[in-house]
Amino acid sequence: MGKIYMIGSQKGGTAKTTTTFNLAYCLRKMGKRVLAVDFDSQANLTTCFGVEDTGVLEDTIGHLMMAQIEDEKMPFPKRYIRTKDGVDFIPSSIYLSVVDAKLRLEMGAERMLSGILDPLRERYDYILIDCLCG
Numbered sequence: 001m002g003k004i005y006m007i008g009s010q011k012g013g014t015a016k017t018t019t020t021f022n023l024a025y026c027l028r029k030m031g032k033r034v035l036a037v038d039f040d041s042q043a044n045l046t047t048c049f050g051v052e053d054t055g056v057l058e059d060t061i062g063h064l065m066m067a068q069i070e071d072e073k074m075p076f077p078k079r080y081i082r083t084k085d086g087v088d089f090i091p092s093s094i095y096l097s098v099v100d101a102k103l104r105l106e107m108g109a110e111r112m113l114s115g116i117l118d119p120l121r122e123r124y125d126y127i128l129i130d131c132l133c134g
C-alpha cells in the first residue's frame with residue numbers, strides 16, 4: 001500500500017511544487033513507484049512535467065473530482081495518469097477552481113480525493129500531492 005504525502009502550506013511561493021517534483025524524481029531514482037498529483041489550479045507541477053497548455057486538458061484531477069461529486073463513473077487510470085521519466089502524475093488545470101467552489105457546498109467533500117487515490121494506492125510506493133493550501 002502506497003504512502004500518501006501531502007505537500008501543503010497556505011502561503012504561496014514556499015517551494016511546495018519544487019519539493020513535490022524533486023521528491024518524486026528522487027524516490028523514482030531510488031527505484032520506488034511514484035505518483036505525483038497536482039492539486040493546485042495553477043497547475044505549476046503539471047507544467048514542470050512538460051505539459052505546456054494545461055487549459056485544454058480533459059483528464060485532470062479537477063475532472064476526476066467533478067466525477068466524484070456528480071457520482072459519475074470514474075475513467076480508467078490509463079486515461080488520466082501520465083508518465084514522465086518513469087514518474088507517473090495526474091495533471092491539473094484551472095478547472096480545479098470550478099470544482100473548488102462546488103466542493104464547498106458538498107457533503108463529504110473531504111472523502112472525494114481519497115475516493116480517487118485509494119484505488120491507486122496498491123500500484124505505488126508513494127503518492128505525493130502538491131496542494132495550494134495545508
Ligand SMILES: Nc1ncnc2c1ncn2[C@@H]1O[C@H](COP(=O)(O)OP(=O)(O)O)[C@@H](O)[C@H]1O
Pocket residue numbers: 011012013014015016017018019044
Ligand atoms: N531551494 C530553493 N532555492 C531557491 N529558489 C527556490 C528553491 N525552491 C524553490 N525555489 C523557487 O521559489 C519559487 C516558488 O517555488 P514553488 O515550488 O513554485 O512554490 P509553491 O509551489 O509553494 O508556490 C520558484 O520560482 C522556485 O524556482
Ligand SMILES: [Mg+2]
Pocket residue numbers: 016017018040044045
Ligand atoms: Mg505550487
